[in-house]
Every structure is written in C-alpha cells, then in structure tokens.
Amino acid sequence: MILSNTQLPTIPLPHPQVLLPNGRISLLVSRNIGDHLFSLVEESSEPTIVAAIPIVTPPTGASDPVLSEYGVAARVVRLGPSSNSHNEHAYHLTIAGLVRIHLPHGLHLTTDQLNTLTYCTVEHPPSGAKPTRSTLEATKAAAVNLLDKLAKSGPRKDYWSRMMHFIEGIDNSRIVWLADAMTSAVDAEFNDKLEILATTDTEARLQAVTQLFVKLASIFEVSSKIASVVDESLSKQQKEYFLRQKLAAIQKELQNLNRQSKAVIGTSGNPPSELDDDDQADADDMAQLRQKIEAMTKDSEERKVAVSEWRRLKRIPPGSAENAVIRTYLEWLASIPWASSSSRLTALEVLKDRQFLSKARKQLDADHYGLDKIKKRLIEYLAIVRLKELAVYTENEKALVLRMDNPSSIPPPINRVKGPILLFVGPPGTGKTSITASLARALDRPFERISLGGVRDEAEIRGHRRTYVASGPGSIVQALKKAGRPDPIILLDEIDKVGHNNFHGDPSAALLEVLDPEQNHTFRDHYLNVPVDLSQVLFICTANSLDPISPPLLDRCEVVHLSGYTYDEKLHIASQFLLPKQLKANGLGASHIVLTEPALLQIVTGYTREAGVRSLERAIGSVVRYKAMEWAEHDDQDGGKLSAYEKEVKVEDLEKLLGIPRYDGEKERTVKRGVVYGLVVSGLGEGGVLPVETCTIPGKGDLRLTGSLGDVIKESSSLALSWVKAYAYDLQITSNRSEDPLKVPNVVDVHLHLPAGAQKKDGPSAGVAMVCALVSLFTGLCVPVDTAMTGEITLRGRVEPVGGIKEKVLGAHRAGMKKVILPWANRKDVDHDVPREIKDDMQFFFVKTVSEGLDVAFGKGTVPWRRPRAGFLLESRL
Numbered sequence: 001m002i003l004s005n006t007q008l009p010t011i012p013l014p015h016p017q018v019l020l021p022n023g024r025i026s027l028l029v030s031r032n033i034g035d036h037l038f039s040l041v042e043e044s045s046e047p048t049i050v051a052a053i054p055i056v057t058p059p060t061g062a063s064d065p066v067l068s069e070y071g072v073a074a075r076v077v078r079l080g081p082s083s084n085s086h087n088e089h090a091y092h093l094t095i096a097g098l099v100r101i102h103l104p105h106g107l108h109l110t111t112d113q114l115n116t117l118t119y120c121t122v123e124h125p126p127s128g129a130k131p132t133r134s135t136l137e138a139t140k141a142a143a144v145n146l147l148d149k150l151a152k153s154g155p156r157k158d159y160w161s162r163m164m165h166f167i168e169g170i171d172n173s174r175i176v177w178l179a180d181a182m183t184s185a186v187d188a189e190f191n192d193k194l195e196i197l198a199t200t201d202t203e204a205r206l207q208a209v210t211q212l213f214v215k216l217a218s219i220f221e222v223s224s225k226i227a228s229v230v231d232e233s234l235s236k237q238q239k240e241y242f243l244r245q246k247l248a249a250i251q252k253e254l255q256n257l258n259r260q261s262k263a264v265i266g267t268s269g270n271p272p273s274e275l276d277d278d279d280q281a282d283a284d285d286m287a288q289l290r291q292k293i294e295a296m297t298k299d300s301e302e303r304k305v306a307v308s309e310w311r312r313l314k315r316i317p318p319g320s321a322e323n324a325v326i327r328t329y330l331e332w333l334a335s336i337p338w339a340s341s342s343s344r345l346t347a348l349e350v351l352k353d354r355q356f357l358s359k360a361r362k363q364l365d366a367d368h369y370g371l372d373k374i375k376k377r378l379i380e381y382l383a384i385v386r387l388k389e390l391a392v393y394t395e396n397e398k399a400l401v402l403r404m405d406n407p408s409s410i411p412p413p414i415n416r417v418k419g420p421i422l423l424f425v426g427p428p429g430t431g432k433t434s435i436t437a438s439l440a441r442a443l444d445r446p447f448e449r450i451s452l453g454g455v456r457d458e459a460e461i462r463g464h465r466r467t468y469v470a471s472g473p474g475s476i477v478q479a480l481k482k483a484g485r486p487d488p489i490i491l492l493d494e495i496d497k498v499g500h501n502n503f504h505g506d507p508s509a510a511l512l513e514v515l516d517p518e519q520n521h522t523f524r525d526h527y528l529n530v531p532v533d534l535s536q537v538l539f540i541c542t543a544n545s546l547d548p549i550s551p552p553l554l555d556r557c558e559v560v561h562l563s564g565y566t567y568d569e570k571l572h573i574a575s576q577f578l579l580p581k582q583l584k585a586n587g588l589g590a591s592h593i594v595l596t597e598p599a600l601l602q603i604v605t606g607y608t609r610e611a612g613v614r615s616l617e618r619a620i621g622s623v624v625r626y627k628a629m630e631w632a633e634h635d636d637q638d639g640g641k642l643s644a645y646e647k648e649v650k651v652e653d654l655e656k657l658l659g660i661p662r663y664d665g666e667k668e669r670t671v672k673r674g675v676v677y678g679l680v681v682s683g684l685g686e687g688g689v690l691p692v693e694t695c696t697i698p699g700k701g702d703l704r705l706t707g708s709l710g711d712v713i714k715e716s717s718s719l720a721l722s723w724v725k726a727y728a729y730d731l732q733i734t735s736n737r738s739e740d741p742l743k744v745p746n747v748v749d750v751h752l753h754l755p756a757g758a759q760k761k762d763g764p765s766a767g768v769a770m771v772c773a774l775v776s777l778f779t780g781l782c783v784p785v786d787t788a789m790t791g792e793i794t795l796r797g798r799v800e801p802v803g804g805i806k807e808k809v810l811g812a813h814r815a816g817m818k819k820v821i822l823p824w825a826n827r828k829d830v831d832h833d834v835p836r837e838i839k840d841d842m843q844f845f846f847v848k849t850v851s852e853g854l855d856v857a858f859g860k861g862t863v864p865w866r867r868p869r870a871g872f873l874l875e876s877r878l
C-alpha cells in the first residue's frame with residue numbers, strides 16, 4: 001500500500017516505454033543507478049519498490065526531458081550486469097508493475113540526472129466508483145475479439161490463442177486486472193498506453209481500454225486484409241518498388257546517423273559537401289527538369305513527348321533500370337535549346353545593329369591575314385542573312401498583328417532563312433577551321449565543331465534508337481546541347497573523311513538531311529525521335545579534297561577554295577598572328593623576343609614546306625620556347641639583370657634552335673639525264689614538285705613502271721612512250737623511221753619511276769613531264785632543275801588542260817622553281833588565282849603541243865629536230 005508523500009527511488013522509463021500495473025518491463029540502467037539499486041536491494045529483506053515513470057518527451061540537445069505525472073510503483077524482479085558491461089548502461093533491470101502512482105509535485109529531471117538515482121514523492125491516486133457490469137463485459141468482449149483476431153493470423157498465434165482461452169474463463173472481478181495486463185501485452189501506441197496509465201478512475205479507464213481494443217482489432221483486420229490483397233496482386237515490379245522504398249528509407253536513416261556522428265565529431269572533420277546530400281540534389285534535379293518541360297513551347301511535339309514521358313517516369317519505381325532510361329531521355333529532351341521566338345529575337349539583336357557588317361569585317365580581318373576571297377564570300381553571306389532575317393522578322397510581326405486583330409484567321413507559316421551551306425576546301429593548316437570560329441565571334445553565336453574524320457557509323461550522327469543499351473543522341477544534337485542556343489555555328493570538319501555506305505549505315509547519307517535547308521527544320525535524331533529544327537543553325541563544312549565527297553552531299557554545298565599561302569603571305573601571318581600567339585601561349589611579351597625578318601624567312605623556306613602554316617606555327621613555337629628557357633636561365637643567373645640575354649633571333653641562331661634546315665632549296669636537285677620535274681597536288685590539296693625518273697636497262701624492249709601508279713597515270717606513260725617512239729627519227733634518236741629506240745642499237749627496257757613509292761599516284765597530268773623525261777633519256781639532253789611542268793597529252797601530241805593549277809604553282813614556287821610549263825588552256829587559272837608576287841617571281845610558259853613543251857623545257861633550238869619545225873602544232877604520225 002502506497003501512502004501519501006511516500007519517497008520512492010525513480011526509474012525514468014526510456015521513451016516510448018510505458019509500464020502498467022501487472023505488466024513487466026526490462027531495461028538497461030546506468031552504472032550509477034544500478035549500484036544504488038544494488039545497495040538498496042542488499043540493505044532490506046523486503047522487495048525493493050521503485051517508481052517507474054515514463055518519459056513523455058525525450059531530451060534534445062538543449063532541453064531537458066519531460067516526465068509523466070503518473071507512473072507505476074514497481075517491484076525490482078531482477079538486477080544484474082548487462083552483457084556489455086563496458087557500456088555506460090552497465091545493469092540490466094527487470095521490474096514488475098504493481099499499482100498506479102501519482103506525483104503530486106510532478107518530476108523535473110535534467111538530462112544528466114537521468115543517469116543518477118533520484119527520489120520522488122508519490123501518492124496513491126483514488127480509483128473512483130466501481131465499474132458497472134456492462135462496462136466490465138464490454139471490456140472482456142473487446143479483449144476476446146481482439147485476441148481472436150490476433151490468434152488467427154500474425155505472429156505468436158499460439159500465445160494469443162492461449163491467452164484468449166484464459167480470458168474467456170475469468171470472472172468479472174478480474175477484468176480490471178485484465179485491462180492493464182492486456183494493454184501492456186498488445187502492441188498499443190505510446191499515447192494510448194500513457195492515457196490508460198493516467199486514467200485513475202476505473203470506469204473511465206475500462207471504457208478507454210475497450211475503445212483501444214476495438215480500435216486495434218479493426219486496424220489489425222484492415223491491415224491483414226490489405227496484406228492478403230497486396231500479397232495476391234503484387235507483381236514483381238511492385239514488390240521491387242516496395243523493397244526499394246524500404247532500402248531508400250534504410251539508406252536515409254544511415255545517412256542521418258552518419259550526419260549525427262559527424263556533428264558529434266565536431267567541426268574538425270571535412271566541411272559538409274554538396275556531394276553528400278544526394279536526396280536534396282535529386283529533388284532539385286527533378287524540379288529543374290519539370291521547369292524545363294514547362295518552359296517548352298505549348299503544343300509543340302517535344303512538349304507532348306516530354307509530358308507523356310514525365311508521366312511514365314512518375315509511374316515507374318525510382319532506382320529501376322527503366323526509370324533511369326526515361327530520366328536520361330527526359331534530361332536530353334529538356335536540355336536541347338528548342339527553337340522559339342525568343343531565341344530568334346536574341347539573334348536579331350546582333351543583326352539589327354547598323355554597323356553589323358563592318359564590325360564583322362573587322363573581326364575577320366583581326367583574326368586572319370589575307371584569305372580575301374573567303375572573307376568576301378562570308379561577308380556576302382552575312383549580308384544576306386541579315387537582310388533576310390530582318391525581312392522575315394517584319395513579316396512575322398505583321399502576321400502577329402493580323403492574328404491578334406482576327407484571332408480566328410489562319411496563321412501564316414513562319415518563314416525561315418535558308419542560307420547556303422558553305423564548304424571550305426583546301427590543304428591542311430590554311431585557316432578553314434579558325435576562320436569559321438572567327439565568323440562565330442562576328443555573329444556573336446556559339447561555335448561547335450564536329451569532327452567527321454573516321455566516322456563510319458550513321459548512328460554517330462543520328463544517334464542510337466532508345467531500345468539500344470547505353471543509347472544516346474548523335475553528334476548534331478550533342479553539339480546543339482553544348483551550344484545552348486538553337487542558332488549556333490556548327491563546323492562539320494573533315495567532311496571528306498566521313499565513311500560511306502557500309503553495314504553500319506551510311507553516315508554521308510545522314511548528313512544529306514542535316515545539310516538540306518528544305519528538310520533540316522524537321523531533323524529526326526534516332527534517340528530523341530522528335531523533330532529538331534536545325535534551320536537556324538549555320539553549317540559550315542571543311543574538306544581537304546573534293547574527290548572523296550559523295551556527289552549528292554557536294555551538291556548541297558557551295559564550295560569555297562582555299563589554296564596554300566605564298567612565302568610573302570606566310571611571313572605576314574607569322575609576324576602578325578603566329579608569333580604573338582606563341583608568345584602569349586608561352587608567357588612572354590613582344591619585348592622578350594625579336595624574330596628578324598631574314599630569320600623568319602629562313603624558317604618559312606628552310607624548315608617548313610607546306611601549303612598551310614601549321615608546321616610554321618610549330619617551328620615558331622619551338623623558337624619561342626627555347627628563348628623562354630634562355631630568358632629564365634639568364635634571369636636566374638644574373639639576378640634579374642639579363643645583360644647577357646640576346647633577344648634577337650638571327651638566321652645564324654636557327655640551326656642551334658631548330659636543327660639543320662630540312663629543305664635546302666636548289667641544292668636538293670641535280671641536273672640528270674632522264675629526270676624532269678612534274679607538278680602534283682596531294683590528296684590533302686597541297687601542291688608540290690615530283691621528279692619523273694627514267695633509265696634504260698637490259699631487257700626485251702618493254703616499259704616498266706614503279707611508284708604506286710594508278711591506271712590513268714600508267715596509260716599516260718605508255719602514251720608518252722608511244723609519242724617518243726613515233727618521233728624518235730625526227731628527234732634524231734634513231735637513224736631510220738622504222739627503228740625502235742628500245743631495240744636499236746641494243747634491246748633495252750625503259751624503267752619509269754615516280755619517287756615516294758608509298759604514296760598512290762594517279763591522274764593524266766604527268767604526260768608532258770614523262771615525254772620530256774623520255775626524250776632526255778634517249779637524246780642525253782637535260783632539263784634544268786628549276787623547270788617544272790604539268791599537262792595531259794593526247795596521242796596526237798596536243799597538251800590538254802589540267803586542274804589544281806594554283807596549288808601546283810604555289811608548290812613549284814615553294815620548291816624554288818623559276819620556270820613552269822603549263823597547258824595553254826590553263827592561262828586563265830594563272831591570271832585569276834596566282835598571286836601577283838608569285839607571277840613576278842616565276843616565268844610561265846603556256847604550250848599547246850608536246851613539241852612546244854620540249855622546246856621550252858630543253859631550251860629553244862636545243863632539241864635536235866631533223867628539220868626546222870613549221871609552227872608549233874605537230875600532227876601525229878601514228
């Protein structure tokens with residue numbers, strides 16, 4: 001019996017534990033409390049009674065715990081060391097609830113006091129009138145009903161069934177005991193248990209217990225029904241969903257735990273990183289995705305697709321493979337800069353500027369020297385884009401006004417500016433790529449480069465269908481995403497090196513759609529599968545040679561030719577652009593190095609031989625790096641005075657800086673019987689000089705050819721030999737018209753070789769050079785080494801025009817040739833294309849016939865014709 005104002009040692013029950021009379025509870029207590037209880041147990045022969053008070057609100061960092069005003073006087077049943085005695089909770093305590101108690105003054109403990117044994121004043125609360133019979137029976141019935149349900153399904157069926165049989169048999173006097181005992185046993189919520197503990201009036205308590213049992217029974221019924229229904233209908237996917245949800249919850253808990261332990265460690269650990277907060281980042285990404293979809297133009301196809309995919313994404317469990325696929329797709333779809341009226345306005349802002357063209361011209365001039373033809377074409381192009389865009393803009397504005405006046409009117413189609421697709425063709429390093437980048441700067445648009453070299457798979461351009469594992473969009477859509485605007489300048493680099501039809505599809509055919517202004521406003525990437533408007537994109541292609549480009553693709557492009565630079569142009573480019581660029585790249589200023597003009601010329605002529613300026617840039621880079629090193633060394637040694645540092649680079653210094661000159665002009669070539677110099681254009685569009693070498697060897701009167709020659713060039717060589725045989729008597733090679741120079745006086749073979757055997761050669765333009773080489777071989781006359789020639793020959797001895805004249809002439813000039821023999825019909829090419837300084841530096845001879853060519857090559861009057869030539873045109877005797 002508890003008397004008023006009895007003092008009892010207090011055991012605060014950890015939240016959410018509640019002990020009711022007739023219940024039993026086990027808990028861990030601190031060493032301090034345990035030791036005290038131990039001495040109390042030892043001191044008295046009576047059972048030790050404690051006050052078990054539930055904690056209503058557990059302590060948080062700043063606030064103390066809140067304890068209930070009601071509790072239970074409980075008997076200590078067992079007290080022993082816990083299995084983990086190193087722990088601060090060193091004792092294991094079991095107590096059994098006896099009677100309700102009330103704390104008239106309440107109990108306030110600080111967080112620290114929870115681990116010490118304190119005493120509290122308790123009283124026995126009045127239990128009110130006796131409960132009515134109906135209440136007692138209602139409680140019993142509710143208890144039996146609940147136990148019946150628990151005994152039918154759920155865990156511990158046997159236990160509940162035994163308890164039910166026991167309760168069915170007890171009389172009404174024990175129902176009050178039963179109410180507390182069963183409330184302790186069933187899985188009631190903390191608040192319900194606390195309420196029952198605090199209800200001292202028996203009648204009211206039994207009613208509350210009855211309600212609780214009824215509630216628990218119906219919850220159990222509903223949840224077991226749901227469980228059975230769910231169990232039946234759960235598809236594999238849904239099960240996976242539930243499991244993943246659980247997993248996510250567990251992961252979240254673990255993260256929270258980690259975060260808490262990090263907070264305990266204090267600020268000494270790493271600062272919090274945005275990489276830790278996965279959930280937040282994920283939620284932010286989804287919110288952004290949603291915003292982007294909402295920003296898409298209403299009723300557009302991309303928006304419709306995005307909305308339906310978004311809905312699908314919401315239905316599919318997060319973390320599943322399908323979910324990831326849809327999300328990646330949606331992220332791509334949302335990241336494309338879809339063409340809209342606002343994007344058009346941004347582009348218009350630049351074009352509306354009255355100074356636009358002059359500014360663009362200035363920009364192009366500031367970035368590149370020369371290239372007048374290409375710059376002129378680009379400015380023309382910009383002028384057209386500007387005029388058309390502005391016209392379209394006014395037209396569309398008018399249409400908008402019309403539509404607003406009469407909303408039911410059918411809107412006129414939006415006009416598009418269809419510009420030409422420019423194709424820059426020329427040798428490597430001639431500025432094709434960089435002038436396009438400069439154009440982008442002039443237009444203030446993003447610049448993206450797609451390298452098509454070696455692209456064999458159509459999917460690289462158009463993307464893979466979504467059904468493929470790891471599929472993604474093609475390079476065009478990727479470039480558009482990177483640009484972030486629907487109107488960038490996209491450079492399709494090395495279009496001549498794109499693969500043709502093979503078992504991976506035809507990449508060049510995919511380009512046809514991209515480059516067709518009539519079709520490219522509805523370009524379909526296989527991955528996105530939504531039409532993408534490429535009509536605002538400005539495509540520019542580059543190639544080294546036109547031959548490998550498929551004719552339909554070529555047909556869509558407007559070709560702009562770039563040929564190599566002359567020495568003079570190279571000198572300007574080197575001093576105005578390449579040297580400052582290299583100085584900047586290597587952290588030096590103009591005051592650190594002075595590259596004298598003769599030295600620069602020596603680099604251009606002695607160390608590089610190319611149409612473009614790439615090797616030249618590399619060579620200048622080497623010089624600058626060497627000088628930078630020298631400067632730094634002197635700076636170290638002299639203590640910053642640099643008195644010994646020589647900033648001027650002279651011709652004599654170059655050998656030390658760049659090694660021995662690779663090209664030594666004329667000295668490379670020696671005058672030789674049977675050898676003449678022809679002119680060629682390489683596959684990269686670079687012109688050059690190629691010797692035609694011939695010699696006679698013992699044999700059977702045949703012609704032997706070597707040097708990776710194609711069919712056409714082989715035919716040219718037999719044509720040349722036939723011509724020489726036909727005119728052997730006239731040229732005093734034989735003494736009789738019927739003699740074959742390969743059989744008389746000795747039977748020999750003629751071997752004709754074109755050096756650089758690894759490179760394939762073809763084409764008819766070596767005809768003139770071959771005839772000259774054979775005439776030189778048979779007559780013993782030699783062609784001077786500063787004479788080069790090109791031209792196709794016919795059987796009748798005519799010289800026909802050939803292509804690539806500008807490249808060939810520039811190549812001849814680079815090689816130090818002074819005399820060039822060309823077909824008569826190519827005069828206009830020299831007039832138009834060859835720069836003035838080269839024309840001034842070389843002599844050009846235009847010939848109509850082979851015999852004319854021979855006279856120019858060997859020198860007038862040198863070729864030993866049997867009778868003076870009447871006019872230049874010879875009729876074939878064949």
Ligand SMILES: Nc1ncnc2c1ncn2[C@@H]1O[C@H](COP(=O)(O)OP(=O)(O)OP(=O)(O)O)[C@@H](O)[C@H]1O
Pocket residue numbers: 367368369370371426427428429430431432433434435542543544573577578612613614617
């Ligand atoms: N006329 C020029 N004025 C100034 N710099 C130039 C000029 N021509 C070329 N260059 C420079 O030469 C370098 C090579 O040019 P770029 O890369 O544009 O060549 P390319 O013609 O595209 O070659 P490829 O055919 O190999 O792609 C760049 O650094 C460029 O700035």
